[in-house]
Amino acid sequence: MNPLKLIYSSLYYDFKKRGNTDNARANGTLVSTISIFLLLFSGFLLSIIYITNFEQKATQFLIYIFNDKTVVKGLSQLFLVLAFAIIYIIIKYTIGTENAYHKTIEEFNLLTIEQQKRIKKRANPYIITPMILFIITMIILMNK
Numbered sequence: 001m002n003p004l005k006l007i008y009s010s011l012y013y014d015f016k017k018r019g020n021t022d023n024a025r026a027n028g029t030l031v032s033t034i035s036i037f038l039l040l041f042s043g044f045l046l047s048i049i050y051i052t053n054f055e056q057k058a059t060q061f062l063i064y065i066f067n068d069k070t071v072v073k074g075l076s077q078l079f080l081v082l083a084f085a086i087i088y089i090i091i092k093y094t095i096g097t098e099n100a101y102h103k104t105i106e107e108f109n110l111l112t113i114e115q116q117k118r119i120k121k122r123a124n125p126y127i128i129t130p131m132i133l134f135i136i137t138m139i140i141l142m143n144k
Contacts, residue, residue: 001107001119003126004032004095009108010123013116029096031127033088038130040083042137049144
């Protein structure tokens with residue numbers, strides 16, 4: 001299973017234990033989006049930290065395009081929201097479709113209980129690692 005299918009299966013497993021699997025697909029899409037977004041955003045922040053003049057060159061490029069420093073500040077916030085929305089839409093309409101989700105869950109349900117538990121454990125790094133990387137990146141950024 002790929003990482004996104006692992007996340008969906010893991011959340012389905014958790015919701016199934018509680019007796020309600022209705023929100024598992026929506027939560028799987030959201031958790032997958034957050035994980036990918038945090039990885040990409042952490043990579044961007046690390047490039048600002050470690051690539052010489054990256055931030056200045058990117059800012060100068062945007063000022064050159066829009067001819068206004070105030071627009072550039074607003075664009076950074078808009079870019080983050082758009083990036084999150086784009087990732088969410090891509091996941092929702094690829095692996096998060098109802099058909100794809102049901103195939104993943106059918107495949108998951110065919111496994112033994114032990115295999116399902118292993119799948120659950122295999123999904124944890126794909127959920128936790130992006131969060132830890134983001135926290136470490138923010139600590140590095142604050143101490144820079």
